[in-house]
Amino acid sequence: MSGETSNLVLADDDQTVRNLLTMHAERGGFTVRSGENGAEALELVTENTDVVLLDLQMPVLDGFGALERLGREHPGLPAVVLTSVDEAAEAVKAMKLGALDYLTKPFDPDELLAVLRNAKRLRRAELENEQLREALGGRGPVVQIVAESEAMKEVVRQAEKVASLDSTILLTGESGVGKGMLSRHVHANSERGEEPFVTVSCPALPRELLESELFGHEKGAFTGAVRRRRGKIEMAKGGTLFLDEIGDLPIDLQPKLLNVLQERQFQRLGGEETLEADVRIIAATNLDLEQRMKEGQFREDLFYRLSVIPIEVPPLRERLEELRHLSESMLRRITPQGRNRSTKLSKEALSAMQSYDWPGNVRQLENVLERAAAFCEDGVILADDLPSSVRGSEPSGRVPDGIGGIALSDLEREALVQTLKLCNGNKAETARRLEVTEKSIYNKLKRHGLM
Numbered sequence: 159m160s161g162e163t164s165n166l167v168l169a170d171d172d173q174t175v176r177n178l179l180t181m182h183a184e185r186g187g188f189t190v191r192s193g194e195n196g197a198e199a200l201e202l203v204t205e206n207t208d209v210v211l212l213d214l215q216m217p218v219l220d221g222f223g224a225l226e227r228l229g230r231e232h233p234g235l236p237a238v239v240l241t242s243v244d245e246a247a248e249a250v251k252a253m254k255l256g257a258l259d260y261l262t263k264p265f266d267p268d269e270l271l272a273v274l275r276n277a278k279r280l281r282r283a284e285l286e287n288e289q290l291r292e293a294l295g296g297r298g299p300v301v302q303i304v305a306e307s308e309a310m311k312e313v314v315r316q317a318e319k320v321a322s323l324d325s326t327i328l329l330t331g332e333s334g335v336g337k338g339m340l341s342r343h344v345h346a347n348s349e350r351g352e353e354p355f356v357t358v359s360c361p362a363l364p365r366e367l368l369e370s371e372l373f374g375h376e377k378g379a380f381t382g383a384v385r386r387r388r389g390k391i392e393m394a395k396g397g398t399l400f401l402d403e404i405g406d407l408p409i410d411l412q413p414k415l416l417n418v419l420q421e422r423q424f425q426r427l428g429g430e431e432t433l434e435a436d437v438r439i440i441a442a443t444n445l446d447l448e449q450r451m452k453e454g455q456f457r458e459d460l461f462y463r464l465s466v467i468p469i470e471v472p473p474l475r476e477r478l479e480e481l482r483h484l485s486e487s488m489l490r491r492i493t494p495q496g497r498n499r500s501t502k503l504s505k506e507a508l509s510a511m512q513s514y515d516w517p518g519n520v521r522q523l524e525n526v527l528e529r530a531a532a533f534c535e536d537g538v539i540l541a542d543d544l545p546s547s548v549r550g551s552e553p554s555g556r557v558p559d560g561i562g563g564i565a566l567s568d569l570e571r572e573a574l575v576q577t578l579k580l581c582n583g584n585k586a587e588t589a590r591r592l593e594v595t596e597k598s599i600y601n602k603l604k605r606h607g608l609m
Contacts, residue, residue, distance in 0.1 A: 165188070165189050165191070165204070165206045165207045165208050165209075166183050166188040166189065166190050166191070166207075166208065166209050166210075166211060166274065167190075167191050167192070167193075167199050167202045167203050167207050167209075167210045167211070168180070168183070168190060168191075168192045168193075168199065168210070168211035168212070169192065169193045169194065169195055169196055169198060169199035169210075169211070169212050169213060169216060169221075169224065170192075170194075170213040170216070170240065171194050171195060171213065171215075171216045171217060172213075173194075175213070175240075175263070176192050176194075179192075179211065179265075179270070180192055182267045182270055182271065183211075183270070183271070183274065186270075186271040186274065186275070188209075188274065188278075194216070194217075194218075195216040195217055195218040195219050195220075196212060196216055196218070196219035196220060196221060196223055196224025196227070197218050197219040197224075198218075199212065199224060200219075200224060200227055200228065200231065203228075203231075203232055203235070203385075205385065205386055207232075207235060208236075208277070208278045208281045208282070209235075209236055209237070209238065209274055209277040209278055209281065210224075210228060210235060210236070210237040210238070211237070211238050211239075211240065211274070212224050212225065212237060212238070212239050212240065212257075213239070213240045214239055214240065214241050214248055214249075214252060221239050221240075221252060222251065222252065222255060224237075225237055225239070225252060225255040225256055225257055226255060228256070229255070229256045230384070231384035231385060232384070232385060234281075234284055235281065236258040236277040236280055236281050237256065237257050237258060237277075238257065238258055238259050238260065238261065238273055238274065238277055239252045239257045239259075239260045239261070240260070240261050240262075240263060240265070241260055241261075241262055241263070242262065242263055249262075258277050258280070259273050259276070259277065261273060303336070303339060303340065303343050304480050304483050304484040304487055305480070306477070306479055306480045306483060307472075307476070307477035307479050307480055309472045309476060309477055310471075310472060310477050310480060313340070313469060313470075313471055313472070314340075314343070316467075316469050317340055317343055317344050317347075317469060318343075318344075318347055320344070320467050321343075321344045321345075321347035321348045322347075322348060322349065323467075324438050325466045325467050326419060326438075326439045326440070326441070326463065326464055326465075326466045326467070327341075327344065327439075327440045327441070327466070327467045327468075327469060328404075328440075328441050328442070328443070328464045328465040328466075328467070328468045328469070329341060329440065329441070329442040329443075329469050329470075329471060330442070330443055330444070330447075330468065330469070330470045330471070330597075331442075331444065331470055331471035331472065331473065331595070332444050332473045332519055332595055333444045333518070333519065333521070334518045334519035334520055334521030334522055335471040335472070335473055335474065335519045335520055336471060336519070336520045336521075337402075337442040337471055338357070338400065338402060338442065339520075340469070340471060341398070341400045341440040341442065342355060342400075344398075344440060345397070345398040345400075345438075345440070348398070348438065350396060350397045350398055350438055353394075353395075353396035353397030353398075354393060354394050354395070354396070354397035354398075355394070355397055355398050355400065356390045356393050356394035356397065356398070356399050356400065357390075357400045357402060358371060358372060358390050358399065358400070358401050358402065359402045359403060360401060360402060360403045360404055360405075360406045360407045361403050361406035365408045365410070365411065366380070368407075368408070368411065369411055369414070369427055370383075370387065370389065370427050371389060371390055372389050372390055372391060372411070372414075372415070373389040373391060373414065373424055373425065373426055373427055374386070374387050374388045374389030374391070374392055374426040374427065374429075375387050375389075375426050375427035375428055375429070376426050376427065376428040376429040378428065379426070379427045379428025379429070380427070380428070383427075383428065386426070389426065391418065391424055391433075391435050391437060392433065394437045395436050395437065396436055396437075397437065397438070398437065398438045398439075398440060399437040399438070399439050399440070400440050400441075400442070401415075401439065401440070401441040401442070402442050403442065403443055403444070403445075404441040404442065404443050404447075404464065405443040405444070405445035405447055405450055405456065406445075407456075409454075409455060409456070409457070412456070412457045412460050413457070413460075415460065416457065416459060416460045416463060418435045418439075419439065419460075419463040419464070420463065422434060422435045422436070423435055439464075441464045444595070444596075445586075445596060446595070446596045446597040446600060447461050447465075448461070448597075449585075449596065449597070449600055473516070473519055473595075474516040474519045474520055474523065475515040475516050475593075478512050481508070481511055481512055481523075482503070482508055484520070484523065485503055485508070485511070485523065485527055486500070486503070488523070488524050488527050489501045489502070489503070489527055489531060492524070492527060492528045492531055500537075501531040501534060501537050501538070501539060502537060502538050502539065503538075503539050504538055504539060504540050504541065506540060506541040507530075507539045507540055507541045507543065507544055509541075510541045510544060510548060510549050511523075511526075511544070511548060514547075514548045515593060517590075517593045526544060526545060526548060527539070529545070530543040530544055567606075570602065570606070571606045571608070573592065574588070574592075574599075574602055574603060574606060574608060575608070577591050577592055578608075585599050585600065585603075
């Protein structure tokens with residue numbers, strides 16, 4: 159169906175009433191499918207159905223039972239019920255079960271169409287909102303990237319240079335450095351910029367749900383699949399699909415993603431129809447994928463398909479010269495509504511922040527600023543408004559005495575040995591404690607002959 163054509167499913171065991179409802183609804187522009195009871199009506203519901211109209215008194219499955227099943231199998235689909243004038247209590251019960259509205263018999267044709275059209279408008283608005291939420295990927299609007307360090311300027315230059323291409327991009331870097339923001343920047347500067355930007359967080363869902371989230375599923379594909387559902391690849395049609403933390407993608411799903419990258423095709427879970435994957439894929443990870451390959455947790459062929467254009471985003475501690483302008487940009491966005499001007503940073507607060515190494519990177523900075531902005535006085539963030547971990551994090555407070563004159567390489571080697579021992583050989587945890595990337599840990603271990 160297209161344009162203003164709507165799809166209406168109705169159920170009434172009285173054929174005369176059913177014919178009258180169908181006639182008036184079709185005159186009002188609806189395409190009608192009808193059944194003699196609630197069970198038949200539910201079988202007629204499709205993804206194109208806008209409204210369900212149910213008589214309350216029917217054999218096999220009455221209107222109340224149909225409403226309960228409708229709420230489970232097609233949440234959000236509006237239902238209108240038909241009741242007799244003297245059945246007010248039943249109408250109230252139906253509304254409690256989720257009915258949007260009710261009509262009394264004998265019904266007025268104009269009132270019938272008014273109620274159905276209102277339900278249709280609500281359904282279309284809800285679908286549009288759902289599509290918008292999916293397109294935004296649960297995130298906010300594109301944020302302007304602050305790039306003042308040479309390292310970050312080079313990252314932005316690379317991103318803007320390849321934005322016009324349709325090549326797959328792999329963004330690497332520590333958690334919280336802004337890989338998601340950079341992916342949005344690439345999308346906004348591409349020819350797909352007016353189309354959807356859809357995000358999938360690979361570690362956020364269990365394996366079974368992640369497959370359905372990516373590829374969608376057909377009705378009956380698994381227990382609980384009561385209707386067809388589009389996956390994120392379909393939702394991103396014409397636009398960009400951002401695969402966040404791709405290193406956590408389960409190994410048995412990796413061949414299916416590889417097929418999307420190679421053939422630009424996929425199938426819904428439980429389906430036979432082959433669909434086109436008209437998307438540009440940007441993936442991001444804070445893991446060392448080459449090490450994951452050695453461990454048998456990541457396919458080598460998928461790695462090379464993803465890393466057509468690799469871009470590494472540096473951690474915040476390596477670009478502290480951007481801290482002031484980055485903070486100002488964030489504060490303009492997070493300043494509580496109602497204030498006439500943005501919250502400012504005092505010199506003391508900025509100095510303390512520049513002495514901190516920000517293990518959580520840009521994401522941590524935004525959280526710190528949001529908290530400080532909420533509690534500061536007169537729109538100025540003082541050093542005392544910052545968390546104690548930020549205020550008291552000068553390097554002199556973290557390094558023991560008695561290391562003067564020791565070669566830096568020896569200090570680094572000893573730090574690696576002791577931290578590895580503390581972490582029982584876990585390199586990922588060692589990287590976290592030493593506040594470097596996991597890739598850096600492997601490089602340093604090789605350099606010092608520790609592996």
